[in-house]
Amino acid sequence: MANKVEYNRFSSRYTDLASRRLGGQALSCSDDFFAEMENLLNPDPAVFIEDKYTHRGKWMDGWESRRRRDSGYDWCIIKLGAPGVIKGLDVDTSHFLGNAPKSVSVEACSLQGDPDESTQWVEILARTEVEPGSHNLLDVNSDKTWTHIRLNIFPDGGVARLKVYGEVTPDWDWYLPGEPIDLAAIVNGGRPLLCSDMFFSPMENLLMPGRGKDMGDGWETKRRRGGRDCDWLVLKLGDLGKVAKVEVDTAHFKGNFPASFTLEAVKLEAGAEVTESNVDELNWLPLIEQTPLHADRQHRFMKEVKNQDQTISHIRLKIFPDGGVSRLKVWCLRGQA
Template identity: 40%
Template sequence: MTPGSDIPFTDLVDLAARRLGAGVVAASDESFAEKENLLVAAAPEFRPHTFGHKGQIMDGWETRRRRGSGPDRPYPAPDDHDWALVRLGAPGVVRGVVLDTAHFTGNYPPYAAVHAASVPGHPSPEELLADGVEWVELVPESPLRGDTVHEFPVAVERRFTHVRLTIRPDGGVARLRVHGVVVPDPRDLAGLTFDLAAQEHGGVAEAASDRYYSSPHNLNAPGRAAVMGEGWETRRRRDHGHDWVQLALAGAGRVRAAEIDTTHFLHNAPGWAALLGRDAASGEEWFELLPRTRLQPDTRHRFRLDGSRTATHVRLEVHPDGGVARLRLTGSLTEDGCRAVAMRWWELLPAAEALTALTEGGLDPAAAEALTAARPLGDADGRATAVRAVLGR
């Protein structure tokens, strides 16, 4: 089971977030409002009586009114529709989609559907629209309401790189969110030192003691926090406890350095912090990575760690409360961790990609086809053979 499957999907990372690198690469039409608005991080706004050359300025993606073929057929044909193609910021398994029609009241589409595809590399819009691309239904065509947040859970266990939003026949959608779990390409991580907690590599903030002011998902988001609201901040404690966040790492690894960044938290940074690690596969209890250490406000704190023990999860404890902008955990995957990441990635690929990964790794085409057809693999020998081909060793 992919990590994150037991978490409400709206609590998971938005794979279509601009800060992860997502983008709207093409749309059938954007006559009234630009397609790029779909992925804006902020909530949709509306300023009445604000008109441009094309009418009321809307904070979303809005297409022109479709018309029929003539006065006897003034309405669009039943299959007329508009679409937008979105490159996910990080490929992964989609757990749910949010379509927000905020402020679109007389101009929202009555129906929408969402499909996804896995197209490796850096495909152009023309390549994404080619006949050979397999688009898998995530959200069947569903009725929409105006000025409403629509949440659609998804139960497709496959890794995707792009999504396609289809609206019928036309209209406006304010925001698109694609929540899920990042599934990195192991060939990009094997043998390297990187941030094991980062969203873009598959790190997930699984649980937190408090998220009153802001989300713990901000802790492992890309880049630096621009303002205090882009970090994780808890309410003021009135007891003798402390707050914490638990993160699942990209895979089993050894953490060799940590950065605890309190940038922008001037009078509400924690007084102290500690880091604990745990190897869930071995069933070990939590062990100390960083002892309770004093923090300074508005400061990037860097710590060298021992790095001798394997961890799949890390727990940041802040004493007693406060805010942290970012947490970085630099390290590398263990051999077992790398193999597990490789296997999960390969088993979530479309069949054609999975087959290509094995043959490019030197496996005989007939053996590669047999392994691909047998997914998910249960026998240890088959799994070992697939992993060796994927990792080229």
């Protein structure tokens, strides 16, 4: 299957906890003389412009410190957009060739506020050499929930982008007892698992906060030319729940919105997985029967939702025959009761 969306071994399984779209923020750094720390969390791939300079030197799309003349190192503190268990890192040194760090380490902490001089940092990645001009994919072995990290670069230099991959740990205490929760949302632990196609834009967009900013900020499949009758996407909810209401948003999709959709659900036992080989064999329950969609519109459903008394763990969205959906929100009463 042709596919413009590229994944690495972390991004195909985990969420970028530091994503600016989730609220990730570069808080402070030891030095960003040549290029600002905020660039680290830019969601777009880093670029290089051959003849672009500033009054401080060569313009670089990343975070770059000046050359150190002592035995120290540089650092940058990142607030994660969503607290979570960190599984891996992408320390991206794209375009940093003669000015990349030699090695990096990463520390983490878990706080309600922001770190200060008294903060106790825990090392989650020991000092590790990195390659210039590369996506350095580094495993993290930690089972704790973290809210902030500190990237240390030795001795100095530049990093284009930083992605912190892991599993979101939702703050359920934020919600009132009995309050419906969008368990499909990335920030509440929702995670897209599989889809039939995502040629134009990735399936993660479907579960991001807010409304899509443009047509590229959604899940869009290529035009169908025969074969199966629909495209589909399977997501795992952030927790077990009973569906109360649903929103399907086709914001910005005007000449390419699906003609209709269905929504199905299933409850799987802990540890069970949905795969391409078993997805059609599961006992999917209907939530919303095949229903027309319209261009550039928020479609809201409550009375139309079936099986509201059934506890579920996974959702399957089918779109007929193809097209783009900006957001899917699935508000549930959390838990099995």
